[in-house]
Amino acid sequence: MQHAVIIGAGHGGAQAAASLREEGFQGRITLISDERVAPYHRPPLSKAFLKDASAGPQFLRGPKFFAEHGVDLLLETRATALDRGAGRVELSNGGALEFSHLVLALGGRARRLPVPGADLPGVHSLLSLADAEALRAALQEGGDAVVIGGGFIGLEVASTLVGLGFKTTVIEATPRVLGRAVAPLVSDHMLRRHRFWGADILLNESVERIEGDAKGAASVVTRSGRRIAASLVVIGVGMTPNVALAEAAGLAIDNGIAVDERLRTSDPRIFAIGDCASYPHWSAARRLRLESVQNATDQGRAVAKAIVGRAEPYRAAPWFWSDQKDIKLQMVGLSFEADDYVLSGDPEADRFSVYHFSGPRLVAIDSINSPAEHMLGRRMLAAGFSPTKETARGGATALKSSFMQGAT
Numbered sequence: 131m132q133h134a135v136i137i138g139a140g141h142g143g144a145q146a147a148a149s150l151r152e153e154g155f156q157g158r159i160t161l162i163s164d165e166r167v168a169p170y171h172r173p174p175l176s177k178a179f180l181k182d183a184s185a186g187p188q189f190l191r192g193p194k195f196f197a198e199h200g201v202d203l204l205l206e207t208r209a210t211a212l213d214r215g216a217g218r219v220e221l222s223n224g225g226a227l228e229f230s231h232l233v234l235a236l237g238g239r240a241r242r243l244p245v246p247g248a249d250l251p252g253v254h255s256l257l258s259l260a261d262a263e264a265l266r267a268a269l270q271e272g273g274d275a276v277v278i279g280g281g282f283i284g285l286e287v288a289s290t291l292v293g294l295g296f297k298t299t300v301i302e303a304t305p306r307v308l309g310r311a312v313a314p315l316v317s318d319h320m321l322r323r324h325r326f327w328g329a330d331i332l333l334n335e336s337v338e339r340i341e342g343d344a345k346g347a348a349s350v351v352t353r354s355g356r357r358i359a360a361s362l363v364v365i366g367v368g369m370t371p372n373v374a375l376a377e378a379a380g381l382a383i384d385n386g387i388a389v390d391e392r393l394r395t396s397d398p399r400i401f402a403i404g405d406c407a408s409y410p411h412w413s414a415a416r417r418l419r420l421e422s423v424q425n426a427t428d429q430g431r432a433v434a435k436a437i438v439g440r441a442e443p444y445r446a447a448p449w450f451w452s453d454q455k456d457i458k459l460q461m462v463g464l465s466f467e468a469d470d471y472v473l474s475g476d477p478e479a480d481r482f483s484v485y486h487f488s489g490p491r492l493v494a495i496d497s498i499n500s501p502a503e504h505m506l507g508r509r510m511l512a513a514g515f516s517p518t519k520e521t522a523r524g525g526a527t528a529l530k531s532s533f534m535q536g537a538t
């Protein structure tokens with residue numbers, strides 16, 4: 131009998147299990163999770179969950195879903211080794227599972243900050259439900275907070291902390307916030323908004339050490355010599371993909387577990403999806419490893435198709451969102467290719483989009499409080515449609531009519 135084993139029950143793994151059944155997979159499915167609860171939505175952990183002391187995890191599927199769909203969900207169980215020759219996964223509980231197909235949906239772990247004091251009580255990172263529960267408990271204490279890293283998670287947490295009345299400082303090492311992901315104009319806008327809301331944001335600054343007192347973290351000392359009082363420190367400097375299991379089994383690694391465009395690792399019986407996998411992107415002509423719910427979920431669906439023999443090259447247009455106070459930021463496409471940006475809408479009204487062009491080609495769109503423009507952007511990019519810069523400047527109405535006519 132066929133047995134699909136999925137290691138990791140986050141957004142990608144849970145979707146892969148559900149999609150296998152939707153695709154008609156008749157064999158056994160086992161979903162292995164080292165966490166203590168059923169698969170849950172990760173994005174709320176840096177948003178609503180922190181603000182509401184009584185909130186529990188938001189589960190990805192109903193309580194009976196896995197049992198009803200014949201998926202064995204093993205909680206608090208770690209896959210500790212892969213024996214590729216025998217087609218076997220070894221487990222932390224001493225057991226082992228034999229597989230016909232294996233999906234690695236391992237996510238990553240929070241990147242550590244290599245500075246003295248990073249292990250003090252009061253210093254938090256945020257990746258899992260357990261991390262979010264620890265951070266939320268610490269919020270009850272109040273005090274001054276420092277957030278290290280001005281990326282999505284750092285800024286989402288900062289806006290929550292400011293809203294809860296914390297004196298909050300964000301320390302960002304580069305010249306702009308969200309620098310890896312959005313257009314410079316959007317970075318500037320978010321910087322202004324966070325400063326207006328009350329956060330102190332330091333750019334081009336990094337951390338020398340975290341100093342403690344009898345209770346734990348007490349202050350953060352920056353490279354330029356500032357000492358900032360902080361009983362609460364949140365480190366948001368990105369994540370590192372979990373590749374150790376694959377690497378020890380001899381699978382190819384390249385900024386994540388390397389897969390082909392059908393999500394197969396260097397061993398064709400083993401697939402990898404989501405945050406832990408890097409894949410050759412059809413338009414970017416390079417390998418990408420994306421960290422988003424959309425990517426993990428779409429790859430979960432694609433891997434199920436591959437397992438039942440209906441593999442299609444994975445070609446989804448990547449999109450992402452971030453909620454910061456009253457701003458909904460939505461992005462679609464690959465912004466690193468851009469060499470020019472076109473603005474439509476009004477930044478002063480907190481409602482605009484920035485169109486990223488590489489030469490004449492539309493490659494990405496950032497939208498602030500403009501969900502309709504984001505949705506249109508997703509359709510345009512999926513269809514490979516590039517409007518002229520002039521049309522993009524005209525915003526949703528001009529773009530829609532141009533897209534409908536198939537014109538540029």
Ligand SMILES: Cc1cc2nc3c(=O)[nH]c(=O)nc-3n(C[C@H](O)[C@H](O)[C@H](O)COP(=O)(O)OP(=O)(O)OC[C@H]3O[C@@H](n4cnc5c(N)ncnc54)[C@H](O)[C@@H]3O)c2cc1C
Pocket residue numbers: 137138139140141142143162163164165172173174175176207208209210235236237238256257258283372375403404405406420421422423424426449450451452453
């Ligand atoms: C706080 C936070 C906020 C976010 N906000 C957004 C957002 O607003 N929008 C967005 O698009 N994305 C957001 N993301 C990113 C998004 O959640 C991830 O990209 C997504 O969860 C990736 O799914 P995944 O299945 O690849 O990995 P994960 O969801 O990380 O799941 C991997 C699972 O595998 C488990 N695991 C690892 N190794 C083993 C092992 N050996 N044995 C058993 N289990 C194992 C892990 O514990 C984990 O449960 C956010 C992430 C975080 C942490």
